[in-house]
Amino acid sequence: MSRFLAGPFAPVDEEVTAFDLPVTGRVPGELAGRYLRIGPNALGVEDPAAHHWMSGPGMVHGVRIRDGRAEWYRNRWVRSEQVRGLLGEPSGGAACEIGIDFACNTHVIGHGGRTLALMEDWACPQELTAELDTVGPYALGGVRPGFTMGAHTKLDPLTGELHGLAYLSGRRTARHLVVDGAGRLVHEAEIPLDGNPMMHDFALTERWVVVYDSPVVFSPEAMSTGARTPYTRDPRRPSRVGVLPRAGGGVRWFEAPDAFVSHTLNAYDDGERVVLELVTLPADFDIAAMRMSRYGTLDRWTVDLSAGTVCEQRLDDRPQEFPRIADTVVSRPHRYGYTAATAAMYQAYVPAGDGPLPDEAFVNALIKHDTVRGTSEVHTFERDAAAGEAVFVPAAGGRAEDDGYVMGYVHDPRRGAADLVILAAQDFTAEPIARIHLPRRVPLGLHGSWLPDR
Template identity: 60%
Template structure:
């Protein structure tokens, strides 16, 4: 693979038009400010409406609040996502390659102390902003845009397939890259799983030139203590995975690396490969041989959680129907023929069979669980539905049900098979909902659900705080932010130490 192609694939910036300063408008022009219902030009949906990137970094103190912020919520609610910087030509844009921007609200003693949004200062972001980049530029450098997590007193912005994590300080300034005390070799992931009981951070890393993926275990001391290579063919994209007390579960689906597309300069050279069988792999958590189980073709999106049940492994996850086009066609983002839904996959290790069951077929994404139960049996899960995301993802031949065009947060009771829906006003696009347990909570759902939600009346975002046990009731608080938070990817609650 040539150096040019390598940078196109893994850094993303080589596929974007060069720019040296922020502009006052997005490439989408005036359409970005109009509601989705009023727009007729959907050529670049990931640059418009709820996805339109913001153009400046803001800092605001003593934020206005409707309602009351619970006094025990002391920490930072952070959210990462692509926010393209200095784009000159929308044809050279892909949503997933936008520069990472972390948004955050700091809560303490019943107050919303501040809001900040900051681009992750990779070498290319620093250059575009006219800033110096300290030290040598690391290989595959990229402003990580997918997740932001706490780890052993640090805040890490994450990206898959190559780039090192970037560490941020408590005010969202970029500290620098982080390699787990010199022990990370090669790629990392955007979707780690932290087992609070074992104190271990797990990851599945992939890279387009590898003939395998890697299971990484970061020990309680903060070092990569074990790496297990799992052979695969066709270099599949593995965006997420699942973890139980005994097993690691990987999803080998038909989105694979296309070397020819990469050589031709494709922004995202991953394609739906009809010749690549879909399968699920289950490996002992301590390492060892992987058992593979065939499944019907499907695009696996995100894991809610997983756990062991006798001789079976149970995984709750979101999926999209096949085929799924990661690169998109003549637009700036991925395409699907249908909307995401919540499923349960049960891998029967004794009989060698995977059964699939739909838990909720309403359009939804970004499933989350009480993080203290990662890898353990759970009852509740949380997800979000944003109308603009459903519309933007659908290919021209997609046929969503009418109920796709709504904005809401979901709380799933997976023991009863029911779901509560916190409905939001039209145009109130909701991002991922993060659960924060109450101090000394006994019940799994005793806590709060936090999500960034667009406020169409203000043209800016609110941080919505719900009592998880009164999910459909009035929010405990709406923290009013001074600007928009574009629809993006994932985030975390970073509690005070």
């Protein structure tokens, strides 16, 4: 059986609704909104041995918080027509006019009052209700084939514009898209590509859009290997970054370190340099086998636009993923970043992961990075906890960049269920302010958001 159907990754098999969740500690009264996180949750697996983690339909896990209470927990599969069929439900009726009808499993965001599940490539964004039921396909930027926005969008905190990168397997172009708060397309730019690289994330600064041309490529032949993913590693393909003006214009390519960029922490302009802080995987990342020689590290790549070079600096060589910053500093200089270190992730991906971890003390932890001072604080959870991505939520009226909360799902091995853990970002290693006890396990998932009430 695939390792992604077992242990912390094992899917859950039913949808649950629970009200008035028990809490250890105190839920800050100023928090009003929903914390949502999505991930693949397999359904109707035909061949458990060959199951690929990323191929599972998305399931959203959400907690609603208001007036110091955790009002509800819900988990819901995103409904594609296939998911509806597997669940024995009638057709949803609405056809996806811009891409493929797949139950998006990678990110869930709020934009313009809507809750949207996202995935890259041709997957059509899907709108969810406030209570996580699927409304149907939603075409950010209008109904035009291929305008799928990708999995990782960037919301400019000053303009309120949402930037996305649409890349489409089988097409030798990507597209930078910008939509306003009402979901209207306000800018688009074509990015010619040499081949069909996987472009999971990108970066945004005040002046530039930065895209990653990776050694992982779309390959229909890969599907025939039983890998169940259309992407495969091309060891001959060099790693590049492309820089194009936000307002439009041609892309300029730079030779990049030999690595696969999995996620951007943030990016910003520094005169004629573009600073990218990101999590990279080694160039031998084999997405079909879901194996690599080491796990993700936190790095800084500095693109010198005058010299035409990219300099690499390792900020933290401990295995970690899921970098997040305060949404208020996206595309501008930042100081703090937050990542997750998860033993189960490391053990699932790295061949030697069945053996001792690189640092036994550094597992199942959330990390707060001070990228200006070059220091970090580690909030360690118990053995067999599984800390996933954590998001930063600003305190009401907070002025400092880290004045707020860090929240995410962490497995509690004593209960066999997940907690939504809320840390004080400025007292990061202290006991959590609150542990909201969910009634069940939440499988290790991908990305999510805090969606405040408006």
